Amino acid sequence: MMSFWLVLQQLALIIILISTTDALNNNExxxxxxxxxxxxxxxxxxxxxxxxxxxxxxxxxxxxxxxxxxxxxxxxxxxxxxxxxxxxxxxxxxxxxxxxxxxxxxxxxxxxxxxxxxxxxxxxLALQRNxxxxxxxxxxxRCSNLMFVRIGYNNLVGTIPEEFSSLSMLKEINVHENNLTGGIPKFLGNITSLESLIVSNNLFGGTIPNNLGQLKNLALLYLDQNQISGMIPSSLYNLSNLNVLSLAFNHLHGSLPPYFGNMFPHLQLLQLPVNNFTGQLPNSIGNLTKATMLTFNRNEFSGKLTIDFSKLVNLRILNFNFNNLGSGDFDEMHFLKSLTNCSSLETLNAVRNQFRGVLPDFVGNLSSNMNFFTLDSNQLQGRIPPTIGNLVNLSLFSLNDNKFTGPIPSTIGKLQKLQRFSLGRNQLSGTIPDSIGNLSLVNELYFNNNNLEGTIPSSFGNCQKLASLRLEQNNLSGNIPKELFQVSTLSILLNLSHNHLSGPLPSEIGELKSLVALDISNNNDLSDEIPGSISSCTSLQFLFLQGNMLRGSIPMSMEFMRGLQILDLSSNNLSGQIPTFLEKLSLINLNLSFNDFNGELPLHGVFANSTSVSVYGNDKLCGGIPFLQLPRCSIKKLNRNFFSSKRIYAIVGASILGILILISSLVFYLRKRKRVSTTLELLPKESFVQISYGELLNATDGFSSSNLIGAGGFGFVYRGVLDHIGDVAIKVLNLVNPGATRSFIAECKALKNIRHRNLVKIVTCCSSIDFQGNEFKALVYKLMMNGNLEKWLHPCQETSRLEFNLLQRLRVAIDVASALDYLHYQCKPTVIHCDLKPSNILLDQQMVAHVGDFGLSRFFHPEMGISHHSSSMGVMGTVGYAAPEYGLGSEMSMKGDVYSFGVLLLEMLTGKRPTDLMFVDGLNIRIFASQVLAGNAIEIVMDPTILKNDIVNGQRDNCLIAMVKIGLACSEELPQNRICMTDVVRELQQIENVMCK
Structure with missing residues (x-):
């Protein structure tokens, strides 16, 4: 017996020794x-x-x-x-x-x-946010004890592995914000231990699996921001333990059943935005007594809102934006009565519905915690109730685009926490209350497009946080108070246009040093001179003073307003000569029409582009570029005393000197012509059809203005018909411009050997002497019957909006990308375009895009680098499209073209030029377009013309998002972060395949 116990003790000792050894080894x-x-x-x-x-x-x-x-x-x-x-x-x-x-x-x-x-x-396992x-x-x-898988916010691809079905202890799967594909796996419905399923912001498609209704323990269900379609399966209403149900940003449709709100007694967060839900919102939603957030925005819900919200005492956010709610009944807005019991309510948004009727007085009994209240774009009428002043914690209050009448209640002065206040586009009357000055925190204030009258209150001067003010399209009168111009925070927009303001512009205007856009146009009674102090507005990019009675000359101090892009002084009484310093400003549009200017019109800068300058109605002007058709400037007659005996010798000497200079200039000119012709001899004549000056003259009816179809900085473009060729576009170079010859040579060289479906086809380059002995240079192209992309994206106000749907835009983008890919990777040497923009993209009869205007192009030789056509290149491209590194002196590169393409693509999608007035205070077209990736509505960002023409297979939004991503990838600030055009072509073609299935 003793020996037995001794054996057991020895065995135990051996086991302990082995375990200790293993532990030490495993420690290592x-x-x-x-x-x-x-x-x-x-x-x-x-x-x-x-x-x-x-x-x-x-x-x-x-x-x-x-x-x-x-x-x-x-x-x-x-x-x-x-x-x-x-x-x-x-x-x-x-x-x-x-x-x-x-x-x-x-x-x-x-x-x-x-x-x-x-x-x-x-x-x-917590690997999220990497x-x-x-x-x-x-x-x-194989990790059979795994309970929490948190791998969201990464770049994972593929599907959720089917092997996960064996993880019987799993409580949470969080794969939010990845690139996972396929459908929501059905096997997830068998993991009955799941309490949280978060698959938001991926690429999951298909429908919601019916067997998810088996997950009785599920508390959090996030399926939002995917590509899920179909209806909500009825089994989902069995998930009575849900705290969160988020289905936002998918393609779900159908209506909510009448019992919807009775099925989720614990639901706190319900998110259904940006789907295709229809029908009436069920009254049972009023039984979601635990709800803190209910969002139904951007669907197609309709009918009268009859929900009793009084039991939702925890409700903080309620959003109905962009639906069709409303019935036209007199008590349309009575649902607000029940909301007065929601003491925690902070946000109420009901923008763009069909609500009618009046805003009842009891709106002032809503929660004192309210900070966002918007009812824009409905059909509400009647007065704005003075009780609105009770909502003292409002930071955003907006009733834009309704039919409100009567005065702005003075009680708005109690809303001292307001930051954005908008009553624009109503029918409000009366005066602006002085209490407006109590809004010391307001930074955006919009009262535009009403019937307000009286003077602008000087109390605006107390709004020392104000950044943007719109009072245009009212009946305001009197002088502009100087206190308004002393609000130094005004930095985005001050618009006082289309009123009846009078008197001079206060000299205090110069205190608006941070303002980007100022519009005081069409007030008729504004008089006196433009104050010289305006030059202190050094941030101004857009200045509109047209339609007034301003007199005197353009202040010379405006020379220092180097940021100006658009200046409109038309329809005033301004006089004197047009100052030449305007040539040096970065103006893209200058309107001086209908004034009393005299003297010679400058030739350079903005004055060299007929589409950028207007001087109609100034009968005393002369000179300028030929397109403006001003009379030639006459040579002033010399005073008789000029020829006094004391000056004869000086005149003779000067004449001799002038003759010598003339002879030297002639020699220089002839040598220059020889150099030019030598350069042109590099272009083999057999590459082009030989066409004489006379043939071009006949083809255009003597270069008649009736055949003029365009103009640019380097010349004018005429339509013509040539025998054996047909319709052509003839670009006649304006040789007054010092860069015209370089542009001519660059374009001829670039196009002499390259041939591609998506490049303009050049017929010939002409360089000769016209019948008057002047040097003549022209380029002849095949005529593109549908003009340029600019007119399709931004048609003139006089013409109706052109039909230009998403598929057409995508195919244009593919054409342009294919052309750039050819220039970058298939040409020897590589061609860099350097000036890609809508006006340089031409569309033929079949809407096929052709990249043109190679006047700024460069060749890239791997062994030699970038070619230069002059010793001084300057910044290539056009403002808004030119890559940011060009402004820092970097060499031209393929990545610069990629950047321009990215901006162009975003412009085609948003309908906004990169220089749009809205892009101020840090906002640009990239940030604006990227909002669609951050969950904001596509309808706000994308060009409305696209949205009216949906794609048949319902892939519109997905395709738009994918195209925006390409535009952003192309227009990255750092060149090395931009993708190449080969990848762009491939990805755009993949999108086309999806759209055309």
Whole structure:
């Protein structure tokens, strides 16, 4: 018996020794694995975060490492938010006691290693907010204890592995913000332990699986921002434990059943925006007593809103924007009565519905916590109730685009926390109350397009946070108070146009040093001179003073307003000579029409472009470019006394000197012509059809203005018909412009050998002497019957909007991208266009796009670099389209063309020029377009013309988003971050395949 117990004791001792040895060995395994992990981690703080991971202490004491007390094995790694980068080492799979791995909120990249499946004790995997790529490893299914998978905000692709169906303890799957595809996997409905399913912002398609209704423990269901279609399956209404149901930004349709609100007693957050839901909102929504947020915006809900919200005492946000709610009943807005019981309500948005009737007085009884209240674009009428002044915590209050009448209540002065206040486009009357000056925090204030009268209150001077003010299209009168011009925060827009303001412009106008756009046009009674102090408005880009009675000359001090892009002084009584400093400003549009200017019109800068300058109605002007058809400036008769005997010798001497200069100039001119002809001889004559000056003269009826179809900085374009060729466009160079000859040579060289379907076809380059002995240069192209892209994107106000749908725009984009890809990668040498913009893209009869105007193009030779046509290049391209690095002196490059294409593509989608007036205060076309990727409505950002012409297969929004992404990828600020045109062509063609299925 004793021997038996002795044997047992010996066996126990052996087992303990073996366990101790294994523990020591496995301790060493953990040690080695951690060091291997460290070797793959990049620490931007020079070892600060992981400085303790060294041999001077036991690894259980290293930062972020936690061990079990018994065996000293690693059980928990927490390196969250340490700014780390690098990859995750496969050695992590050797930490077999690990229960929690948290690397969240760093910038790890690369794939999640398959070896992670060896962590069979793992319960929590938290890798969210990194840059991990590749697929979700199916090997994770071997981690049978796994409860929380948090891998959102990465760049993962593929599907959720079907092997996950074996993870019977799984409580949370969070793959938010990746690039996962396929449908929502049906097997997820079998993981009955799930409490949270978050698959938002991926590329999941298909329908919502019916068996998700089996997840009785589910509390959070986020399926938003995918491509899910179909209806909400009835089984989903079995999920009575839901706290969150988010289906926003999908393609779901159908109506909500009458019992909808009775099925989710615990629901706090309901998000249904940006789908295609229809029908009436069920009254049972009033039974969602735990709700804090209800959002139904951007659907097609309709009918009378009869929900009783009085039991929703926790409700904070209620959003009905962009639906068809409304019935026309007299008590249309009575639903607001029940909302007065929602004491936590902060946001109420009902923009763009069909609400009619009046805004009742009890609106003032809404929650004192209200800070956002918008009812824009409805059909509300009657007065604005004075009780609105009770909502003292409002920061945004907007009733734009309704039919409100009566005065602006003086009680608005109580809303001292207002930051945006908008009553524009109503029928309000009376005066602007002086209490407006109490709004000391307001930064946007819009009262435009009403019937307001009286004077502009001087109390506006107290609004010292005001950045944008619109009072245009009213009946305001009297002088402009100087206090308004002393609001130094005005930086975006001040619009006082189309009123009856009178008197002079106060000299205090110069205090608006940060203002970008000023419009005081069409007031008729504004008089006196333009104050010289206006030159202190150094940030002004857009200045509109037309339609007044301003007199005197253009102040010479305006020379210092170097940021001006648009200046309109038309229809005034201005006089004197037009100052030449206007040539030096960065003006893209100058209107001086219908004044009393005299003297010679300048020739350079904005004056060289007939489409950018207007001087009609100034009968005393002369000179200028031929297109403006002004009379030649006459030579003044010399005074008789000029020829007094005392001056004869001086005149003779000057004449001799003049003759010598003339002879020298003639010699220089002839040599220059020889150089030019030598340069042109580089172009083989057999490359082009030979056409004489006389033939071009006949083809255009003597270059008749009736055949003029365009003009630019370097010349004029005429329509003509040539024998054996047909319709042509003839670009006649304006040789007064010093860059015209260089442009001519550049274009001829660029087009002499290249042939591509999407490039303009040049017929010939002509360089000769016309019948008057003048030098003549012209380029002849095949005529493009549909003009340029500019007129399709931005038609003149006089013409109706041209039909230009999304598929047409996509195909134009593919054409242009194909042309650039050809120029960049298939031409020898490479051609860089340098001036891609809508006016340089021509459309033929079949709406096929052709890239033209190679006057600024450059050749790139790998062994020689960029070619230059002159010693002084300057910045290439056009403002808004030219790559930012060009402004810093960088060489022209293919990446510059890519940038221009990106801006062009965004312009085609948004309908906004990159120089649009709205792009101020840091906003630009990239930021504006990118809003569609951040969840904001496509309808706000995209060109309305596109949205009216939906794609048959319902892929419009997905295609728009994909195209915006390409535009943004092309127009990255850093050249090295831009994609190449080959990839652009491929991705655009993939979008076309989707649209044309």
């Amino acid at each position: 395994t953990d040690h080695v694995s951690l060091l291997a992990m460290k070797s793959k981690i990049l620490d931007p703080f020079g070892g600060g975060a992981l400085s303790s991971w060294n041999e001077s202490s036991h690894f259980c004491n290293w930062e972020g490492v936690f061990c079990g007390k018994r065996h000293k094995r690693v059980t928990f790694i927490n390196l969250r938010s340490l700014g780390l980068s690098g990859t995750l080492s496969p050695h992590v799979g050797n930490l077999t006691f690990l229960r929690t791995l948290c690397l969240a909120n760093n910038t790890f990249y690369g794939e999640i290693p398959n070896e992670i499946g060896g962590l069979y004790r793992l319960e929590v 840059n991990f790529q590749g697929r979700i490893p199916a090997s994770l299914s």
